[in-house]
Amino acid sequence: MRRLYSKRVWNERTGRFEPGLIEIRKGRIDSIDFGSKRSLAKTEDLGESFVGPSAIDLHIHSRGFDENHKEDFESLEAAAQRGGVGLMACMANTQPRLDSPKRILDFLRLTKNRSIRMLPFAAVTEKLEGKTPTAWKELLKMPIAGLSDDGKPLWNEEIFVAALKATKAAGKLLSLHEEDLSCSEASVIHLSEASMRTGHKGSPEEAETRMVERDLAWAARLRAPIHLCHLSSEKTLSLIRRYQKKGVKVSSELTPHHALLSVEDFREREPLEWSQFKVCPVIRERSDREALCRAARSGLISVFASDHAPHSRLEKDRPMESAAHGILSLENHLPLYDLVRRRSKLSWGDYFRLSAQKPADLLGLGQEWGHLKPGYWANLIVFEETKPQDLEWGRSKSSNGPWKGLKAQVRMLQHWSQGRQVYG
Amino acid sequence: MLDHRGLLSLSDIPITQLRDFFRRLVQKRRDSVTRASRVQSPVGCLAFFENSTRTLTSFEKAGLDLGLRWIHFDPSLSSLSKGESLEESFKSLAELDPSFFVVRHSEPGFAHWVQHWTQKPVFNAGDGRHQHPTQALGDAWTLWKQDLKSGSVAFFGDVENSRVARSSGFLFKKLGYRVSVVNDGRPQTLLFSKAMGFRLLARDKLPSQKIVFVLRAQKERGGHSALGPLLKKELGRGSYWMHAGPVIENEDVEWALCRFEDENSLVRQQVRACYEVRYRLLADLFEGSR
Numbered sequence: 001m002r003r004l005y006s007k008r009v010w011n012e013r014t015g016r017f018e019p020g021l022i023e024i025r026k027g028r029i030d031s032i033d034f035g036s037k038r039s040l041a042k043t044e045d046l047g048e049s050f051v052g053p054s055a056i057d058l059h060i061h062s063r064g065f066d067e068n069h070k071e072d073f074e075s076l077e078a079a080a081q082r083g084g085v086g087l088m089a090c091m092a093n094t095q096p097r098l099d100s101p102k103r104i105l106d107f108l109r110l111t112k113n114r115s116i117r118m119l120p121f122a123a124v125t126e127k128l129e130g131k132t133p134t135a136w137k138e139l140l141k142m143p144i145a146g147l148s149d150d151g152k153p154l155w156n157e158e159i160f161v162a163a164l165k166a167t168k169a170a171g172k173l174l175s176l177h178e179e180d181l182s183c184s185e186a187s188v189i190h191l192s193e194a195s196m197r198t199g200h201k202g203s204p205e206e207a208e209t210r211m212v213e214r215d216l217a218w219a220a221r222l223r224a225p226i227h228l229c230h231l232s233s234e235k236t237l238s239l240i241r242r243y244q245k246k247g248v249k250v251s252s253e254l255t256p257h258h259a260l261l262s263v264e265d266f267r268e269r270e271p272l273e274w275s276q277f278k279v280c281p282v283i284r285e286r287s288d289r290e291a292l293c294r295a296a297r298s299g300l301i302s303v304f305a306s307d308h309a310p311h312s313r314l315e316k317d318r319p320m321e322s323a324a325h326g327i328l329s330l331e332n333h334l335p336l337y338d339l340v341r342r343r344s345k346l347s348w349g350d351y352f353r354l355s356a357q358k359p360a361d362l363l364g365l366g367q368e369w370g371h372l373k374p375g376y377w378a379n380l381i382v383f384e385e386t387k388p389q390d391l392e393w394g395r396s397k398s399s400n401g402p403w404k405g406l407k408a409q410v411r412m413l414q415h416w417s418q419g420r421q422v423y424g
Numbered sequence: 425m426l427d428h429r430g431l432l433s434l435s436d437i438p439i440t441q442l443r444d445f446f447r448r449l450v451q452k453r454r455d456s457v458t459r460a461s462r463v464q465s466p467v468g469c470l471a472f473f474e475n476s477t478r479t480l481t482s483f484e485k486a487g488l489d490l491g492l493r494w495i496h497f498d499p500s501l502s503s504l505s506k507g508e509s510l511e512e513s514f515k516s517l518a519e520l521d522p523s524f525f526v527v528r529h530s531e532p533g534f535a536h537w538v539q540h541w542t543q544k545p546v547f548n549a550g551d552g553r554h555q556h557p558t559q560a561l562g563d564a565w566t567l568w569k570q571d572l573k574s575g576s577v578a579f580f581g582d583v584e585n586s587r588v589a590r591s592s593g594f595l596f597k598k599l600g601y602r603v604s605v606v607n608d609g610r611p612q613t614l615l616f617s618k619a620m621g622f623r624l625l626a627r628d629k630l631p632s633q634k635i636v637f638v639l640r641a642q643k644e645r646g647g648h649s650a651l652g653p654l655l656k657k658e659l660g661r662g663s664y665w666m667h668a669g670p671v672i673e674n675e676d677v678e679w680a681l682c683r684f685e686d687e688n689s690l691v692r693q694q695v696r697a698c699y700e701v702r703y704r705l706l707a708d709l710f711e712g713s714r
Contacts, residue, residue: 193619199553271533319531
């Protein structure tokens with residue numbers, strides 16, 4: 001039995017931080033006594049630190065396997081410990097790809113018994129090439145988050161429709177990277193004044209909206225839930241709104257980079273920093289960023305998902321066009337999304353809904369994960385507000401990211417995962 | 425004009441330095457530069473990843489006239505084809521201790537990275553669609569020499585894919601010219617003019633322009649010209665046309681314009697002016713006139 005006391009424990013019922021005594025037994029929350037005035041004997045007194053549920057991130061590029069130089073499962077685990085992420089759904093674009101039951105078993109073997117839970121997505125198509133379906137029937141019976149070819153769009157409509165039906169029947173996620181390559185090929189930043197000034201190939205909003213529109217229409221026709229990765233454009237939000245009104249179950253993700261950065265930030269940087277902004281989908285206008293944040297507040301966007309994508313220095317420290325896509329964020333998950341919360345004027349209730357509750361529901365784990373309630377796994381973060389300070393890095397093996405200049409305003413003090421303190 | 429990094433871009437150079445540079449170009453035309461007194465045979469490294477006629481040879485000629493020696497780095501014969509990274513290649517070249525680099529590559533920002541990797545002065549001889557600073561200086565110098573120190577300049581052609589339009593246009597605007605882009609009706613052209621702060625000009629207004637700067641369709645970057653060739657009748661009386669070369673007859677400008685180039689064309693003068701600019705910049709590098 002462990003007891004934690006704080007004057008600021010998140011109370012889901014009232015939507016406030018309140019004094020509370022948390023009892024943890026066998027990895028789960030045994031009870032929370034809100035209204036406790038002081039800590040009892042044999043209780044860790046956390047003072048005025050904030051206590052809330054840890055995050056569940058549905059979009060992580062784990063690396064490992066043949067890319068241990070970018071990130072291995074140890075460094076990934078360490079980054080999540082500091083970032084306050086208790087469960088990660090990891091994309092299938094590892095090297096080699098997670099495109100067979102054997103590869104999924106390899107992943108599960110390597111990530112078993114870690115302090116942070118890691119769930120794999122299985123690839124929709126072999127080698128993520130969009131041509132040959134993987135063994136869905138077998139894969140969907142395994143402990144996976146769902147199917148995804150993230151990194152590549154499912155351009156083959158026939159395969160997309162079949163995958164949508166299969167995941168619907170299995171009750172798993174079909175996580176979609178929405179990109180029409182015919183208008184975004186070789187692009188590195190939003191088609192904008194900034195792309196024109198710097199001479200880079202720009203990606204128009206249509207690169208995202210065309211695929212989203214195709215897929216939403218199918219989701220409506222088949223009455224199947226659909227999950228859209230890393231939204232980047234305001235126009236996509238209008239489409240989602242339209243289909244949600246028709247009753248289509250659409251869930252979607254907000255990354256920290258699409259919520260905090262825009263082409264205006266890119267334009268101010270030196271050429272040596274350009275490649276750090278390269279990500280897919282591209283960073284767009286301030287108006288897109290603001291619309292995405294509003295959509296997170298209104299509930300139109302369902303979850304925070306980081307799209308954490310480690311890359312080696314050789315792949316990222318080079319001219320933008322030949323640099324790799326992707327931005328690192330996992331070990332600063334809490335400080336970055338706290339900045340999103342502040343800028344978007346999200347309440348803490350919104351924050352925990354987006355970071356923990358909705359992701360747990362989407363994974364079908366909402367009865368055990370994502371809440372700070374008796375009976376749930378004791379997955380919690382303890383943090384404090386600080387004066388603005390530089391983001392701390394160093395747990396991931398990589399260091400790619402355009403985060404220079406952003407200041408953290410919260411600091412992680414402790415991270416508990418399934419009843420065990422894993423950070424602090 | 426130059427800093428310790430060489431000449432990577434024009435965007436941060438103050439107007440006072442630009443004017444001073446042109447003043448010195450005027451002065452230096454009068455006093456002959458003797459090679460022995462200027463430099464002690466330093467070695468420059470020419471690394472061109474894209475084809476070039478004028479830029480490569482004029483840098484080379486300017487250097488030879490100053491008594492420089494050159495290393496030619498040929499990417500197609502290098503270990504890049506074996507998979508060596510660009511960073512490693514340039515760091516290896518830097519170990520041979522050339523005094524500076526002149527680089528051209530298809531990627532924006534490439535010259536900045538070479539400077540970062542080698543810690544040597546680098547002259548940007550074109551980085552993708554981004555910049556071509558010495559061409560821009562040469563183009564502006566062409567106009568100064570013709571005593572065309574103000575007036576209107578219209579860019580005609582594939583502006584979206586042109587580094588010349590970006591850097592020469594930027595410099596012209598900075599020097600006080602009224603810069604515009606001929607409207608070809610494409611949204612990209614509108615976005616380009618907005619991004620660069622250039623006016624959008626209807627094609628039938630071309631005769632009102634003092635200078636028409638014709639751009640080649642940058643086919644190697646997927647570009648094309650939606651305007652067709654510039655016709656002689658579109659030039660106003662006493663107007664000039666410029667082109668950074670190579671000029672493709674009947675694709676960029678109609679045949680008749682090439683035949684009448686003495687009258688309206690500044691193309692040959694541009695080649696000469698670019699040579700003079702490059703000569704001056706290389707001399708400055710070793711004279712400490714940074």
